Amino acid sequence: EVQLVESGGGLVQPGGSLKLSCAASGFTFSGSAVHWVRQASGKGLEWVGRIRSKANTYATAYAASVKGRFTISRDDSENTAYLQMNSLKTEDTAIYYCARPQQDDSTDYRGLGYWGQGTLVTVSS
Amino acid sequence: DIQMTQSPSSLSASVGDRVTITCRASQGISNFLAWYQQKPGKVPKVLIYAASTLQSGVPSRFTGSGSGTDFTLTISSLQPEDVAAYYCQEYNSAPFTFGGGTKVEIK
Numbered sequence: 001e002v003q004l005v006e007s008g009g010g011l012v013q014p015g016g017s018l019k020l021s022c023a024a025s026g027f028t029f030s031g032s033a034v035h036w037v038r039q040a041s042g043k044g045l046e047w048v049g050r051i052r053s054k055a056n057t058y059a060t061a062y063a064a065s066v067k068g069r070f071t072i073s074r075d076d077s078e079n080t081a082y083l084q085m086n087s088l089k090t091e092d093t094a095i096y097y098c099a100r101p102q103q104d105d106s107t108d109y110r111g112l113g114y115w116g117q118g119t120l121v122t123v124s125s
Numbered sequence: 126d127i128q129m130t131q132s133p134s135s136l137s138a139s140v141g142d143r144v145t146i147t148c149r150a151s152q153g154i155s156n157f158l159a160w161y162q163q164k165p166g167k168v169p170k171v172l173i174y175a176a177s178t179l180q181s182g183v184p185s186r187f188t189g190s191g192s193g194t195d196f197t198l199t200i201s202s203l204q205p206e207d208v209a210a211y212y213c214q215e216y217n218s219a220p221f222t223f224g225g226g227t228k229v230e231i232k
Contacts, residue, residue, distance in 0.1 A: 024154065035221070043212075044210070044212065044223060044224075044225050044226035045161075045163070045169065045212050045223040047214070047221045047222060047223055049220070050219065050221070061128065061220055061221075062155065062220065062221030063126075063220045063222075064126055064220070068153075074154065086198075090131055102174075102180075108175075109157075109174075109216050110159070110171070110174040110175070110178075110180075111159035111161070111171035111174045111180070111214065111216075112161075112169070112171065112214075113171055115168035115169065116168075117168070118168070
């Protein structure tokens with residue numbers, strides 16, 4: 001069974017940093033891309049970024065709203081992906097989900113088929 | 126970056142009604158579009174990918190159409206269990222932007 005478990009959320013002051021983790025199991029993590037998606041309370045989904053597999057050079061991409069402040073990385077030996085968030089703003093307050101595409105990273109994208117339960121990040125003074 | 130404009134933002138319809146949600150891309154994305162359903166308190170679920178391919182296990186009352194910049198999600202006969210928010214997502218090129226969402230309720 002595919003499982004994605006996020007951790008590391010919490011309360012942080014504006015300008016602060018936080019590192020989220022996404023622990024994966026039940027599939028070949030090294031062959032899969034990992035995406036991060038966030039959702040503010042009562043609002044829609046916002047794609048944050050993604051990291052591809054080693055076969056795709058660990059390529060990363062980010063939404064304009066977080067580019068230069070957030071960094072996605074992964075440790076395939078630990079089956080874990082990370083979201084490092086720096087220079088946090090109040091508008092970054094949201095539930096952060098990690099998600100995995102339905103297919104592995106060598107085949108066509110077919111949407112995000114597997115999601116974690118999310119971790120809440122609150123940016124407030 | 127590509128912008129995705131979804132409409133309407135919310136709708137209320139009766140059981141059995143035909144419901145249509147549209148999604149417009151700011152530039153052509155071929156058929157690189159997915160639709161998701163998110164029920165209250167749950168994570169999103171893929172309904173359709175490649176603009177019109179129904180995800181396995183999704184009821185046939187859901188259909189997707191379109192190509193280029195204009196896309197449509199249709200529920201042919203709205204059921205009570207379809208109460209949810211619906212989102213489109215383009216994946217022509219990163220960033221993989223979501224539409225703003227459509228909240229569907231029963232009248």
